[in-house]
Amino acid sequence: MLEIRNLHARLEDGREILKGIDLSVGDGEVHAIMGPNGSGKSTLAAVLAGREGYEVTEGSVSYRGRDLLEMPADERAREGIFLAFQYPVEIPGVNNTYFLRAALNAQRRHRGEPELDAGQFLRTVRAKLKVLDIGDDLLQRAVNVGFSGGEKKRNEIFQMAILEPRLAILDETDSGLDIDALRLVARGVNGLRTADRSIVMITHYQRLLDYIEPDRVHVLQDGRIVESGDKGLAGELERRGYGAFAEEPEPAGTA
Amino acid sequence: MSAVLDFPVKPEARDYLACFAADPNEPAWLGERRRQGITRFAELGWPTRRNESWRYFDVSRIDQMRPAKPPAAAGEDAARKRIDAVAFAGAGQRIVLIDGRFAPALSRIESRPGVWLGSTAEAIRKQPESARAVADTALPHDSEAFDALNAAFFSDGFVLHIGPGIAVEDPIEIVHLATGISEASLHTRSVVALDGGARATIIETYTGDEGRYWRNDLLAVRLGEAAELQRVVLVEEAAEAVHIDGVSASLGAKARFAEFVLLLGGRNVRHETSAILAGDAARCEIDGGFVVSGRDEANIVTTIDHAKPRGETRELVKGVAAGRAHGAFQGRIIVRPDAQKTDAHQLSRNLILGERAVIDTKPELEIYADDVKCSHGASVGDLDAAALFYLRARGIPEAEARRILVEGFVREAVEEIADPDLREHLLQRLQRRLAALEE
Numbered sequence: 001m002l003e004i005r006n007l008h009a010r011l012e013d014g015r016e017i018l019k020g021i022d023l024s025v026g027d028g029e030v031h032a033i034m035g036p037n038g039s040g041k042s043t044l045a046a047v048l049a050g051r052e053g054y055e056v057t058e059g060s061v062s063y064r065g066r067d068l069l070e071m072p073a074d075e076r077a078r079e080g081i082f083l084a085f086q087y088p089v090e091i092p093g094v095n096n097t098y099f100l101r102a103a104l105n106a107q108r109r110h111r112g113e114p115e116l117d118a119g120q121f122l123r124t125v126r127a128k129l130k131v132l133d134i135g136d137d138l139l140q141r142a143v144n145v146g147f148s149g150g151e152k153k154r155n156e157i158f159q160m161a162i163l164e165p166r167l168a169i170l171d172e173t174d175s176g177l178d179i180d181a182l183r184l185v186a187r188g189v190n191g192l193r194t195a196d197r198s199i200v201m202i203t204h205y206q207r208l209l210d211y212i213e214p215d216r217v218h219v220l221q222d223g224r225i226v227e228s229g230d231k232g233l234a235g236e237l238e239r240r241g242y243g244a245f246a247e248e249p250e251p252a253g254t255a
Numbered sequence: 256m257s258a259v260l261d262f263p264v265k266p267e268a269r270d271y272l273a274c275f276a277a278d279p280n281e282p283a284w285l286g287e288r289r290r291q292g293i294t295r296f297a298e299l300g301w302p303t304r305r306n307e308s309w310r311y312f313d314v315s316r317i318d319q320m321r322p323a324k325p326p327a328a329a330g331e332d333a334a335r336k337r338i339d340a341v342a343f344a345g346a347g348q349r350i351v352l353i354d355g356r357f358a359p360a361l362s363r364i365e366s367r368p369g370v371w372l373g374s375t376a377e378a379i380r381k382q383p384e385s386a387r388a389v390a391d392t393a394l395p396h397d398s399e400a401f402d403a404l405n406a407a408f409f410s411d412g413f414v415l416h417i418g419p420g421i422a423v424e425d426p427i428e429i430v431h432l433a434t435g436i437s438e439a440s441l442h443t444r445s446v447v448a449l450d451g452g453a454r455a456t457i458i459e460t461y462t463g464d465e466g467r468y469w470r471n472d473l474l475a476v477r478l479g480e481a482a483e484l485q486r487v488v489l490v491e492e493a494a495e496a497v498h499i500d501g502v503s504a505s506l507g508a509k510a511r512f513a514e515f516v517l518l519l520g521g522r523n524v525r526h527e528t529s530a531i532l533a534g535d536a537a538r539c540e541i542d543g544g545f546v547v548s549g550r551d552e553a554n555i556v557t558t559i560d561h562a563k564p565r566g567e568t569r570e571l572v573k574g575v576a577a578g579r580a581h582g583a584f585q586g587r588i589i590v591r592p593d594a595q596k597t598d599a600h601q602l603s604r605n606l607i608l609g610e611r612a613v614i615d616t617k618p619e620l621e622i623y624a625d626d627v628k629c630s631h632g633a634s635v636g637d638l639d640a641a642a643l644f645y646l647r648a649r650g651i652p653e654a655e656a657r658r659i660l661v662e663g664f665v666r667e668a669v670e671e672i673a674d675p676d677l678r679e680h681l682l683q684r685l686q687r688r689l690a691a692l693e694e
Contacts, residue, residue, distance in 0.1 A: 049648050052640075077650035089645040093663030093670070102659060103649035110650070142663070143645075159649065 001025050001167055001198045002048075002068075007059035009047050017043040019223035020059070025167070028195040032209055032234065033202045035220030036242040041202045042086060044220070045171040048200075049083035050076050063167065077103075078110035080166030084156040084173050091143040096155070099143050100125070100162055107163060128161045132188045150181035157188040168192070170201045174208035186211030206238045219245050265300025271322045272297055275407055285379060288390045292406030299400040306397040308556045311583035311615050312525050316497050317469050322440045324410070331360055333464070338430055341462045341491060341684075345676035347425030348372060353432045355410040355441040355470070361430075369418030372427065375445060378414035385416040388446040392475040392503045395529055395558050401499055405442045405473045412445035412472075417453035419479070426456040426487075426677060435466020435493050445474045449482035451507070456485040456674060461500070463493035463521075470496070476504035476512060480534060483511040487677060488543075489684060492521030501527040508534030508563070515672050516543035516572075517681055518553045519688040525554040532559070532566035532594070539566070542671040544573035546688050547580035547612075558587045561594035561624075568599035573668045575661055576605070576612035577692055583615040590622040590629065597624060601631040606638065606664050608657075608692075662689055 007021040017040045025031050035041050047054050048061065050073030061068040068076065091099070097118075104124075105115040116124065129136065132154045144152050153173055160168055170189070174182055189199065189212050201208060209217070209231065217234045219227040219242070226245050227233065237245075264272065275293045277286045301317065302309040334353055338361060342349070350372070351361035357374035364372050371382050378386035389412070394402045413429055433441060449455060461470075470492075478484055492498045498521045504512050518524045524547075530539045545553035559568045574582040584603045605614040618631035638660050646656035665685055672678040 051644055051648075072647070072653075073644065074647040074650055074652050074656070077648055083648050085645065085648075089639075089641045091639075091642045091645065091660070091663060093665070093667040094659055099646070099649075099659070102651050102655065103646075106650040106652060106655070163649065 001027050001029070001064060002200075003062040005060045007047070007061060008057045009043060009054050010057055012053055012055070016057070017223055018047065021223070021225060023218065023225060025198050025200060027198060028193075029215045030193065030199045030201065030212065031216045031218065032214040033200060033218045033220055034204070034206070034234065034237060037204065039220045040223040041220055042171055045083060045169050045202055048169055049073060049081065074106070078107050082160050082163055082165035082168045084160060084168065084170040086172040086175065088144045088152040088156055090145045092145050094143050096141055096143050097121070097139045100159060103159070104162055125162055128158060131161070131191055132158050133184055134158055149176040150178065153177055153181065153185055154188070157185050161188060161192060166197060168197070168199045170199065172202060172204065174203055174205065182208065183211060206234045209234045221245055260294060260297055262298055264297045267300050267318055268297040271404065271407070274322055274324070282379065282383070284387070284390060289407045292403040295403035296400055296407060299403065302397055302400055308395065308397040308527070308585055311552075311581065311585070312554050313523055313552060316523055320438045320440065320467060320469050320497070323437050324439065331358065334358065334361060334432055334434070337432060337462060337464065341460055342430060343426065343428050343458050343460065343677065343680045345426060345680065346428035346458065347423070349428045349430065350374070350413045351430045351432060352411060352413070352443055354434055354436070354439060355443045357411050367423070369421045370423060371414065371416040373414060375409070375412035375414050375443070378446070382414065382416065385414050385446060385448055388448060388475045388477055389444045392444070392473050393529070394473070394501050394503055394527065398501060398527055401471050401501065402473060405444055405471050408440070409442040409444035409473075412443040414446045415455065415457065416446070416448045417450060417455055419450040420452040422454040423456075426458055426674065429457060429459045431459065431461045431470070431472065433463035433466075433468050433470060433493065433496065435464045435468050435496070439468045441468060441470035441472075443472045445472070446477070447474065447484060447486070448477040449479060449484055451479035452481045453479065454483045456677070458487040458489065458677065461488075461490045461492055461498060463491075463496050465493050467495045468493070470498055470500075472500040474500075474502040476502055478504065478506045478510035478512060480507045481509040482507065483513075485513045485673070486515070487672070487681065488514070488516045488526060489681065490518045490521060490524055490526065491684065492524065494520070494522060496521045498524045500525070501529065504528070504530040504539075506530060506532050506534060506537035506539060509536050510534060511538045511540075513540040514542070515669075515681070516541070516555060517669075517685065518545035518555065519684060521551070523552045525556065527556040529558045530560065532561045532563060535563045536565040537563070537567075539568045540671070541570045542572065542668045544575065544665045544668050545582050546575045546665065546685070546692065547582050548577040548692050549580060550578065551580045552582070554583045554585070556585045559589070559599070561588070561590045561597045561599065564594055565596045566594060566598075568601070570601040571668050571671060572603050573665045574603070574605040574614050574616070575608065575665060576614050577608040579611045581613045583617070585617045585619070586631070587619040587621070588629065588631070590620075590624050590627050592623045595624050595626045597627040597629065599627070599629045603633040604664075605635040606661065607635060608638070608661070658689055658692075661692070662686060
């Protein structure tokens, strides 16, 4: 699904953030990328989604056999990549339903499928609303405007449910959520796990992984993956802290 | 005109003076008003950029047009087609003015008890007490020249007078259609008078075929106690047209005047609202916006005068300029010493697309009372890059994402319209305009 090789990226001001990332995500796998603040987690998500303001200086990213870095952001999304934003953007005046239908229809056009009209679209989304406990009223409001932190994050996962991506990147989707909201979001994500959909979760805390069980866990430190392991690695991180991985990477489970 | 004027006549007024002729069939009061108008215009000439509220408007293009009166009759079939394309399907009654003249065959007027609706010309003959208000529209001094010229030359207009406590539920549409057949100078003068507790919604649609013309339309609004008028102004003039329209509104106690203005087309377009909150606890709402591109110019100019206590003003105006276009909003709010407990809020937000478009925004609060709540805000900016990325990250192609954001930007003001059908109609007109917007 996703092959990242020796990925280096820097900000426009020249600061290098990613210093050689290697990561391979197979079909249907769920990977967690954990790391302290400033380790490059969100930069990795941004570079994969195609956000402007980052320059890839070295390395490659291949997505389903294609060079991902060649594609503009909107094409990546139409090819099945979904980024759940850490800070979903408020867009006054743009109705949530209108936005979602435009997004879904852009993807359907791309796949050569007929577009959905307003009625067809509403029928499609109604069922998915229930899973995430999202009210109808949220559909009629402007995108993320006046949404609580939890509503914004649920709205992200709701979008993921509608767009049915092949590869979802969840950027700190757990941040700012209380335990009930976290459970709802996790239920939403777990409901979307399939054999051909891969998920990359980026998180600071192990908490999310109690609800969404990853196949692989990676520790990101200073722009590099310094440790990879199974879900047990997350527990170890929780006990020992990121500091234990700062210098010489140790094999998992030695503590 | 044979009158001897004892002051120097402005050069731009000479052609207008030459073609001025009083109509002997009109009542004396109107003939007098027309003479006052042409005399005043001869004295004033066009406003210049030294007149504060005209500093962003290019008056010189009017001078390139002749003061010709429009031909009396225009083809109704072509007009019908045009009206079908732009009119509001949800309108109950409709008055069509072609080149400033009432077109009865295209209009739809029902007789209802306590409601008088018809052309200004007819009102002057049959309903003089309602029509008299055409004589005393009062635009602020800066715009007096256009008021005066309009008084001298107006060919027709409409009059709506609703008796006490009567509500007309379905919107009344006025279509101002310019055929552009000659380089005409079009002037209409209209009145909306709502007696105490009366209610109505009107939509005035300005539309033009190709051709050069300039128009100058005035409306007097008189609202009695607790009367409520929702007025929509939609301007989609021909590409080369000059459009100037003004409304002078007087609000009685607890009256509500809600105006929505959307300027979408025409070379030089200016809308002016002047409202006086003459009674206690009146409420004035002015919302809307403009979309300009190419080398077009659009101005929204408002003056809200709080003369009595507990008045409320709400203004939300959204401007969009692309290409080498120029937009401007000038909003003045005056709070007189008597107008304690005034609550006024004005917001002008503007979006610039591209490198060469310009928008000026100039809020102006003049407050002479001490116990008031007044605020204003103004911004001019580019499309929000974070929002653009958010849409693109969902697969929406860049051009479409930009259009969605621009539409959303203006839409915020459109949402202020309470009637869902009217709101939908304006959104469709807006979407149509934005689809043709180049950057």
